[in-house]
Every structure is written in C-alpha cells, then in structure tokens.
Amino acid sequence: MDTTQTHREGRGGAPRTVSAAEKTQARAVSLRRIGRLFTAYRGQLAVVTAIIVVSSMVAMASPFLLRAVIDRALPERDLTLLVWLVVGMIAVAAVTAVLGVAQTWISTRVGQLVMHRLRTDVFAHLHRQSIAFFTRTRTGEVQSRITNDIGGMQAVVTSTATSIASNLTTVVATLVAMVALSWRLTLVSLVVLPPAIWLTRRVAAMRREITAQRQRELADLNVTIEEGLSISGVQLSKTLGAGGALIDRFTTSSARLVDLELRSELAGRWRMATMTIIFAAIPAVIYLGAGLPGTAGTLSIGTLVAFTALQGGLFRPLMGLLNVGVTLTASLALFARIFEYLDLPVEVDDPARPVPLDPTRVRGHLRVEDVTFSYPGSDTAAVAGISLDVPAGTSLALVGETGSGKSTLAALVSRLHDPDAGRITIDGVDLRDLRLTDLAAVVGVVSQETYLLHTTIRENLRYARPDATDAQLADAARAAQIHDLIAALPDGYDTVVGSRGHRFSGGEKQRLAIARTLLRDPRVLVLDEATSALDTETERAVQRAFDTLAEGRTVITIAHRLSTVRHADQIAVLDHGRIVESGTHETLVARAGRYATLAT
Structure with a gap:
C-alpha cells in the first residue's frame, strides 16, 4: 500500500510527497x-x-x-x-x-x-x-x-x-x-x-x-x-x-x-x-x-x-x-x-554518571581501540577496526585518499559521532563517559571550513572563552600571527568580520580560528585539513601558527599535502576506512608502499 501522497510541488517545482505519518501527525498530538x-x-x-x-x-x-x-x-x-x-x-x-x-x-x-x-x-x-x-x-x-x-x-x-x-x-x-x-x-x-x-x-x-x-x-x-x-x-x-x-x-x-x-x-x-x-x-x-x-x-x-x-x-x-x-x-x-x-532522541549526549575531569590536569594520551563506525543509512563502514596509540605530547598524521575515513576518525575523536564498536579514550577515560563540555575543553578542532560569527573579532574570539581578557585575546592573536593585522585595522578588535568571515582571506580566517582555539588551551588538538585550501605562502604563515599551537599538545593532523606531516611522530595511512600502513615518514618512504605512492 502506498503510504505517500503528492499534494503540492516541492522545491524547484518538483512534486513533494508527504508521508502518511506526516499527514496524520496532528491527530497524534x-x-x-x-x-x-x-x-x-x-x-x-x-x-x-x-x-x-x-x-x-x-x-x-x-x-x-x-x-x-x-x-x-x-x-x-x-x-x-x-x-x-x-x-x-x-x-x-x-x-x-x-x-x-x-x-x-x-x-x-x-x-x-x-x-x-x-x-x-x-x-x-x-x-x-x-x-x-x-x-x-x-x-x-x-x-x-x-x-x-x-x-x-x-x-x-x-x-x-x-x-x-x-x-x-x-x-x-x-x-x-x-x-x-x-x-x-x-x-x-x-x-x-x-x-x-x-x-x-x-x-x-x-x-x-x-x-x-x-x-x-x-x-x-x-x-x-x-x-x-x-x-x-x-x-x-x-x-x-x-x-x-x-x-x-x-x-x-x-x-x-x-x-x-x-x-x-x-x-x-x-x-x-x-x-x-x-x-x-x-x-x-x-x-x-x-x-x-x-x-x-x-x-x-x-x-x-x-x-x-x-x-x-x-x-x-x-x-x-x-x-x-x-x-x-x-x-x-x-x-x-x-x-x-x-521527541527527537539525542544520539550523542552526556552520560548518566559522568567521570569527573579537570581539563588542566589532562595529559592528552589518546587511544583508539578497534573502532568501527558507519553513517546512518550506509551499508559500508566509514572506519573499520581502527586502533591507534598516541602518547601525550606526540603527533599523529592521518593521510589517505578522499573518502578513506580520515575526517570521520577526527569527528569521532571530538565526539561529533559515537563509534558503533570499540572505544576512544583520553588518559584511559572513554570519551562517552565524559561531559560534552569537559571534552570540548580537552579536544580542540581547527578545520578547513572556518566558521566565524557575523560580529566583531573580539566576540568571535570570546566565543571560545567568554571570560577572556583583552590581554589574553591579544596574546592568542600574537601566537596565531594575526595580531599585527588586527591592530592595523581602523576598528582593531572591534572590526566586524562580516557574514561567515568573508571580509577576511582564507589564511586570515584560519589564523583567527587558531587564536580562538588557543584561548581554550586544549590538550588534544585536531587539525582537519586546515591548510588544504591555502596558497603556499599563506600556508607557511598558518603552519608557523600551528607549530605554536601544537607545542606541548597531542596533535592529530589530517592533510593531503604530505609536506605538512613529514615531521609527525607517527603517520597512519588509511584506505577504505582501514589502516594499511603506519610509521614515521622515513620508514614509510623506505617501504615503498601506499605512503610512498602518495608522496610522489
């Protein structure tokens, strides 16, 4: 029996079908x-x-x-x-x-x-x-x-x-x-x-x-x-x-x-x-x-x-x-x-009995233990059986072709999704046992698509830390190598960035995002292809800011340009959601495997 009925046109003039549930939902109230x-x-x-x-x-x-x-x-x-x-x-x-x-x-x-x-x-x-x-x-x-x-x-x-x-x-x-x-x-x-x-x-x-x-x-x-x-x-x-x-x-x-x-x-x-x-x-x-x-x-x-x-x-x-x-x-x-x-169920929520966590005492030891995850409606796992050990203060680079599961793994580390199987821990604590606010204080994310609010630079930075002083804002901007540019603007930190930050270039927006992340001072940092859309000169400036941001932190970097990850403590090569190689840049090049192919 057909459970839908076309009763009007949808977007672009296409017929829009309305489910039987949608037609009768008013009676269910x-x-x-x-x-x-x-x-x-x-x-x-x-x-x-x-x-x-x-x-x-x-x-x-x-x-x-x-x-x-x-x-x-x-x-x-x-x-x-x-x-x-x-x-x-x-x-x-x-x-x-x-x-x-x-x-x-x-x-x-x-x-x-x-x-x-x-x-x-x-x-x-x-x-x-x-x-x-x-x-x-x-x-x-x-x-x-x-x-x-x-x-x-x-x-x-x-x-x-x-x-x-x-x-x-x-x-x-x-x-x-x-x-x-x-x-x-x-x-x-x-x-x-x-x-x-x-x-x-x-x-x-x-x-x-x-x-x-x-x-x-x-x-x-x-x-x-x-x-x-x-x-x-x-x-x-x-x-x-x-x-x-x-x-x-x-x-x-x-x-x-x-x-x-x-x-x-x-x-x-x-x-x-x-x-x-x-x-x-x-x-x-x-x-x-x-x-x-x-x-x-x-x-x-x-x-x-x-x-x-x-x-x-x-x-x-x-x-x-x-x-x-x-x-x-x-x-x-x-x-x-x-x-x-x-009535929508909350798929990623605070635990009933959260593990107390002091973000200032977190070391940042990250473990990914046999993690598998599939997106809703997909029959294929985006990541399958992934296991990684990233000691505190070290760096991990995730490389691979588009669709290999790099960004999905990064999203799991920041708990934008929960794994279907396995677990991810920081200092031995399962991410699902932490309050989301505590996790956000521990894991910072800088992605390729930087989102800035349509307000001043000052308010954009304070979005990460509302109680930050002007001096702390300036220190974070200096570390991100964007303070001099801000200071040169007629309105300084009170400059309105425009819708989605379109008043600034890609590199400038990225450095503002780095400054915003610095204010939260996370122990674990995820850089999700954060420089892939930048030209070479801008990338160097942003990379210097990243180097400052990464000091003393556990860093996960996702990048297409392998030149940005060659100095990582360990590199994992993903293919169709699985790790096919791992090691340092030198050892992976010497193996002449998938990584060496990507590097050429």
Missing part, C-alpha cells in the same frame, strides 16, 4: 500533553478563572437592570430608582472593564512564559542533537520550526485557556439568565447550536489540513531565503546566473502561501456569515412568537427586550467557544511539528 505546558502556572490560571467567573456574574446584572428600567422606573416615573439603575449599569461596565484588564495581563503573561519555554526547550534540545541530524535536515527547516511554527502557536498558547473559561462562563451565565426570564424562549434560541457545531467541525478539519500545508510551505520558503540570501548562496547564484530561477522558486512558493491563506480565511468567513444569518433570525422568531395569539400578553416588554439583549449577547461567547475549537484543532499541526523535534 495529545491534548493532555498540550495542557501540561500550563502545569507550572496553575495558580495564575486559577486567579484568571476566578476573575472571569466574577466578571461574568457581574455582567449578567445588566439585562435585569435594563428590565427594571423599562418595566418599573420609566412607567412609574421613579427618578430615584432610575438614577440608581443607571449608576448600577455604569458600575457593571466599569467593574467588568477593570477585571478584563487584569485578566488580560495575567493570561498574556502566562502565555508568553509558555512560549518562551517552548522556544528555549526546542533550541536547547536541537543544540544537543548530533551532527548527523543537521546533515540530514534542510538548511532553514530548523529556523522555520522555531520561528514560524512556534510563532503561529502564539494565539493558541496565550489565549486559549482563558478564552475557553471566559466564553464558557459567559455562555452558562447567559443561559441561566435567559432561563430565568423565559425557559420557552430559551429553547427557541438554542436551535442554533446543532448547525453551529456541525459547521465548526467541518471548518476545523479543513483548517487543520491547511495549517499543516502552510507550515510546510513556510519551511520551504525559509529554506529558499536561507540558501539564496546567504553570502555563499548569493555568490553561487551570481556566478552561475541562477538568480532568475531562484526568484521564480521563491515566487512560486509565496504564491502557494497566498492560496493556502485564502482557503483558510474563506472557510472561516463562510461559517461566520452563515452563523450571523442564523443568529439574526432568532430575535425575529422570538418577536414573532411573542406576538402569536397563544403567547401574546404573557411576556412584559421589559422581559422581551432583556431576553433579546441576552440572546444577542450569547452570539459572541458562543462563537468564541466554537472558534477556540477551530483554532485549537488547526494548531494541532503546529504542536505536532514542535513535539516532533522535542
């Missing part, structure tokens, strides 16, 4: 789980509920005051009674207004706190995800969930609970008052309920499906913005002349959003128009019934006016209750997308 979001604010919600009940009860005095004005004060020309009744009406309005402000403040605060918790919980949980999650997730999808999806839930989170309480209390109080005035007319008024409920269920189901489609479309739009308007994306589109196609893709996605919004709004408007007609007909029916021969004279004018006022006032809270049902049902698609991220 538990209302109890949504309710648990408000558990910590039970006391405040109780206060809001009490305010709502009091406000509704006070408001119900108005129709009885109106009846007294019409049936007694005006016919009897009782000015004193009339004044007191008018004062009572004004007092009712004032009290309900003040209570309404208090209710709005408390309920909005609770809603915003719930939104804050959702945002931070999703952000924190996603930050704990492994690199594998981000490699298989589209760029912009994560941002869309945190901004668009949680933002779309705001109305539900901030007002649903209080809206239900307020409208339900008002409906009950109004019905009680209507029954007190005339139970027969109340029965006539309630004929509106069956069609209202039927229409609401139809609209709710429609909006739920439209909301799910809209959020997926917004995610696609966010992806297009992220990929198309980043500095790298703009450069790519300009050099390939793909700007027109990119704009067309964005325009098509935006047009689909217009269609979805129109469908959603029209569904609600048709329902509202139908209900407005029905509610408008009810008073006319009541007037007709009051004038029929069998009922004429049984109701006073004041009772009739007060009842129709109550019946008219029933429209707003009743529709409010029904609208809450529509909004909540439609928002289940949003909750499903957020809970889907919150």
Whole structure:
C-alpha cells in the first residue's frame, strides 16, 4: 500500500510527497500533553478563572437592570430608582472593564512564559542533537520550526485557556439568565447550536489540513531565503546566473502561501456569515412568537427586550467557544511539528554518571581501540577496526585518499559521532563517559571550513572563552600571527568580520580560528585539513601558527599535502576506512608502499 501522497510541488517545482505519518501527525498530538505546558502556572490560571467567573456574574446584572428600567422606573416615573439603575449599569461596565484588564495581563503573561519555554526547550534540545541530524535536515527547516511554527502557536498558547473559561462562563451565565426570564424562549434560541457545531467541525478539519500545508510551505520558503540570501548562496547564484530561477522558486512558493491563506480565511468567513444569518433570525422568531395569539400578553416588554439583549449577547461567547475549537484543532499541526523535534532522541549526549575531569590536569594520551563506525543509512563502514596509540605530547598524521575515513576518525575523536564498536579514550577515560563540555575543553578542532560569527573579532574570539581578557585575546592573536593585522585595522578588535568571515582571506580566517582555539588551551588538538585550501605562502604563515599551537599538545593532523606531516611522530595511512600502513615518514618512504605512492 502506498503510504505517500503528492499534494503540492516541492522545491524547484518538483512534486513533494508527504508521508502518511506526516499527514496524520496532528491527530497524534495529545491534548493532555498540550495542557501540561500550563502545569507550572496553575495558580495564575486559577486567579484568571476566578476573575472571569466574577466578571461574568457581574455582567449578567445588566439585562435585569435594563428590565427594571423599562418595566418599573420609566412607567412609574421613579427618578430615584432610575438614577440608581443607571449608576448600577455604569458600575457593571466599569467593574467588568477593570477585571478584563487584569485578566488580560495575567493570561498574556502566562502565555508568553509558555512560549518562551517552548522556544528555549526546542533550541536547547536541537543544540544537543548530533551532527548527523543537521546533515540530514534542510538548511532553514530548523529556523522555520522555531520561528514560524512556534510563532503561529502564539494565539493558541496565550489565549486559549482563558478564552475557553471566559466564553464558557459567559455562555452558562447567559443561559441561566435567559432561563430565568423565559425557559420557552430559551429553547427557541438554542436551535442554533446543532448547525453551529456541525459547521465548526467541518471548518476545523479543513483548517487543520491547511495549517499543516502552510507550515510546510513556510519551511520551504525559509529554506529558499536561507540558501539564496546567504553570502555563499548569493555568490553561487551570481556566478552561475541562477538568480532568475531562484526568484521564480521563491515566487512560486509565496504564491502557494497566498492560496493556502485564502482557503483558510474563506472557510472561516463562510461559517461566520452563515452563523450571523442564523443568529439574526432568532430575535425575529422570538418577536414573532411573542406576538402569536397563544403567547401574546404573557411576556412584559421589559422581559422581551432583556431576553433579546441576552440572546444577542450569547452570539459572541458562543462563537468564541466554537472558534477556540477551530483554532485549537488547526494548531494541532503546529504542536505536532514542535513535539516532533522535542521527541527527537539525542544520539550523542552526556552520560548518566559522568567521570569527573579537570581539563588542566589532562595529559592528552589518546587511544583508539578497534573502532568501527558507519553513517546512518550506509551499508559500508566509514572506519573499520581502527586502533591507534598516541602518547601525550606526540603527533599523529592521518593521510589517505578522499573518502578513506580520515575526517570521520577526527569527528569521532571530538565526539561529533559515537563509534558503533570499540572505544576512544583520553588518559584511559572513554570519551562517552565524559561531559560534552569537559571534552570540548580537552579536544580542540581547527578545520578547513572556518566558521566565524557575523560580529566583531573580539566576540568571535570570546566565543571560545567568554571570560577572556583583552590581554589574553591579544596574546592568542600574537601566537596565531594575526595580531599585527588586527591592530592595523581602523576598528582593531572591534572590526566586524562580516557574514561567515568573508571580509577576511582564507589564511586570515584560519589564523583567527587558531587564536580562538588557543584561548581554550586544549590538550588534544585536531587539525582537519586546515591548510588544504591555502596558497603556499599563506600556508607557511598558518603552519608557523600551528607549530605554536601544537607545542606541548597531542596533535592529530589530517592533510593531503604530505609536506605538512613529514615531521609527525607517527603517520597512519588509511584506505577504505582501514589502516594499511603506519610509521614515521622515513620508514614509510623506505617501504615503498601506499605512503610512498602518495608522496610522489
């Protein structure tokens, strides 16, 4: 049985298939789980509920005051009674207004706190995800969930609970008052309920499906913005002349959003128009019934006016209750997308009982013991049966052709992934037994793709060590041979590096990354092809910085240019995830094996 259905075009106009699980995930969301979001604010919600009940009860005095004005004060020309009744009406309005402000403040605060918790919980949980999650997730999808999806839930989170309480209390109080005035007319008024409920269920189901489609479309739009308007994306589109196609893709996605919004709004408007007609007909029916021969004279004018006022006032809270049902049902698609991220298992996490580690006392003895690892969905091991022993303070070079497993092994050492078999230890402690923050303080990584934040040089360096002083920043920059260049800039360390550091050359960015790593002072250093994209002269400058960085540390270097690793204490040659040779530069050249072939 086919479990997918094509319902719209995806990126670039290609059909996008939606899985059966994706189509039904909104129905799987538990209302109890949504309710648990408000558990910590039970006391405040109780206060809001009490305010709502009091406000509704006070408001119900108005129709009885109106009846007294019409049936007694005006016919009897009782000015004193009339004044007191008018004062009572004004007092009712004032009290309900003040209570309404208090209710709005408390309920909005609770809603915003719930939104804050959702945002931070999703952000924190996603930050704990492994690199594998981000490699298989589209760029912009994560941002869309945190901004668009949680933002779309705001109305539900901030007002649903209080809206239900307020409208339900008002409906009950109004019905009680209507029954007190005339139970027969109340029965006539309630004929509106069956069609209202039927229409609401139809609209709710429609909006739920439209909301799910809209959020997926917004995610696609966010992806297009992220990929198309980043500095790298703009450069790519300009050099390939793909700007027109990119704009067309964005325009098509935006047009689909217009269609979805129109469908959603029209569904609600048709329902509202139908209900407005029905509610408008009810008073006319009541007037007709009051004038029929069998009922004429049984109701006073004041009772009739007060009842129709109550019946008219029933429209707003009743529709409010029904609208809450529509909004909540439609928002289940949003909750499903957020809970889907919150329920993601953390593949690389802190251990339940971490081994305490003082980074300042770590020697840096690294061992790789029979390690095997495969990427998810791959039948071939990226590394298989790897064993290495790197004594503290020594250097290891990993060489081999592209795809031989060098970078995978480096990622395992920094615990971006966990091995499927075997273990990696530092000073005899399995990396999986260490807190991730402790491991990050021990293992430093400088890769070929240097990432700089779009902020100042100072803040980029302090990203590694927020408490670093200006003197420590300068010392690290000097060791990385970048201080003089920074000092020569008009704004010095306050110079903004630009998006992804594009204001600086590759060698300059690399030396900034070295300075940033120096601030953490790691005992184990991983250099993942950190100079492969540099010209020869820049490479020499960066290599001098690396030599400074490597002093007294255990260093793992991955390089294509064997000239940068010839002085390593040991060299391991990888091929298809396995070590085929190991030794020093001289011994490996003398063997005339794979290393000697790479060196020629």
